[in-house]
Amino acid sequence: MVTTLYGTAVQAPLVQLEVPNGMVQLSIEEAEDVARNIVHACEASLTDAFLIEFFRSPGFNLGDEQVFGLLNEFRKWRGARIGGQPGDAERARAGGESS
Secondary structure, X not given: OEEEEEEOOOOEEEXXXXXXXXXXXXXXXHHHHHHHXXXXXXXXXXXXXXXXXXXXXXXXXOOHHHHHHHHHHHHHHHHHXXXXXXXXXXXXXXXXXXX
8 A cells, every 4th residue: 555644754745655564654756766666567577478478389389498598688688778677687696487
């Protein structure tokens, strides 16, 4: 859940983000950065899913090792071109399959 509030201690508007394990209060700038990162992560996730399903399709019929190897290379390419997407560096180090 996302709510807005005014921080009397900091005398500034804040955004409160609540998740099952807790909550965080962010400045407007921080909240906008998180929002951009979430949008970028959603776009990256859809692209990754497309590539996985495309290379598993009957036209290519590649196995998981090949598919995730290609996905890892794509993430490196994407990172070099646009500065990466959230989690790209961690996934590349881990071998590519995790979210």
